[in-house]
Amino acid sequence: MKLGRLTPLRRISGHADEFSDEALVGACAMGDSAALGALIDRFQTPVYRFIARLLGSDGAERDDLVQTTFIEVARSAPSYRQGSSVRVWIFGIAANITRNQIRGLVRRRRMLTALATVPEGRAARPDDEMARRELMERLAVALSELAHPLREAFVLCDLEELSAREASAILGVREGTVWRRVHDARKALRAALEGGHR
């Protein structure tokens, strides 16, 4: 079947903000595909980036997880409870789906493979720039090697800047547990980075 282009839902005066996130989820719960399309338009970039950070990669695997996330958003829309932010709710779905996926070692192997294929600089670089690149590569590896619960907490709180309360709602643990995981993640990452200088 030939696929054509979907026309996005028109909005008043061209301002997408006329429809709140909650209004779109409410419509999605009724099977409104226009509302689901609008939710995808609004949240696809942050979800792509969030899953990439959790996975440590941004390839086809990420695309599959993003697609699965929004399919689950549509399915779960009737059970969305107002009072929690839609962004946090969607991130929670993405985190659950990614957690199930991450149990395999394939992700880590792809990450290391991707790092191994990073091209050399085309021109001579100053020493500090080279050092920074190496530091970032070590950080990326260290992040990928973190235990997933620690990486989840670090990505949610430190990279995605969610509050501990929001992260605890997503992860299903107490706020104190979230902070402990963030602390342990930071400690492990620092140790990995500083260990590389020896």
Add this chain to the structure above:
Amino acid sequence: MNDRSLIELARSLPVSDPPRDRVEEMRTAVLASMPAPIAPRPHRSWVVPAVAATAAAAAVIIAIAVLRVDGPAEALRRHATVTALGDATMVRVGTADDEIIRLTEGLIHLEVSPLAPGERCRVLVGDGEVEVRGTGFEVEAHHDRLARVRVTHGRVEVHAGATMVVLFAGDHWEPTVRTAVTVTPRTTDEAPLPPGPAPVRRHRRAAVVSGPPAPAPALASPVPSAEAQFRAAWSALTAGDAATAARTFEVAGRLDPAGPLAEDSAYWRAIALQRAGDHAGARKAFEQLLAEFPRSARAGEASVMLARELVAVGDRAGAERQLRRALTDRLPRVRALAATALEALAPDAAP
């Protein structure tokens, strides 16, 4: 390495966005996997050109949808019963607090049950909005432009561009010739002007109407006295007699303090006091409005107006509190005004 440096370094790790065509493929695949919407019950079926959101989703024009009057989401607690008079094209979205019918083409009739404070029910068209307050009315749109609004009972507000008109039972509105419309200007460095009274008046005789014109309000069927007082107050405000309007809005609010007009009476009384130059009275009226109707759809606007009054008497801290409250308003223009005003209030802001 301290925590801040570590976090900044981690945030700078590259994360690439997928190519646009991959995003479109993902979007299409997700929409195509969506189950077909539940068909409406026969006794309330819509006359709508509908396309199911299935594998044929690529052919769906998103602005057309099957309406579900009594769908599975009973938790949405609909206030509006909508009937299409002929073919109509619309989408129904919203939450329990903010019910929205998005109309692009055709004529629909709505019966809306009385709303609780803070609840809204609106019909949105490409260039306008009709907001209801427990009423029966018709809305007609052509090519996503508001063409006509007729009120059978109750009261509606019609927002068309930068103007707003209040219609009562028997009133009929059509857009005037565009060159004749006078738009109330708004600037970003002053508090927002309320969306009314509008230079475009409601029409007793439409440009194209078959049949006799609607009767004047005085000859209409008896209306509750709170509504009669509200009408009188509105007329006074429209005529520029803000002091009379303020007194009469107060009476309207007292006559039915728990009724559908109470919140609007309180809001417009505060506006009228402000326009009459009674700034102390306006301040108290806005504070009272926000205290009695904290979830009002106008809370953000009221907060910004109150902030203006507080700045005038030197209460910057109070003004800042009100503006921060308005930062979370559902209307983008209110949020933008609050943000601009907060910047102006900042200690190091240029005078």
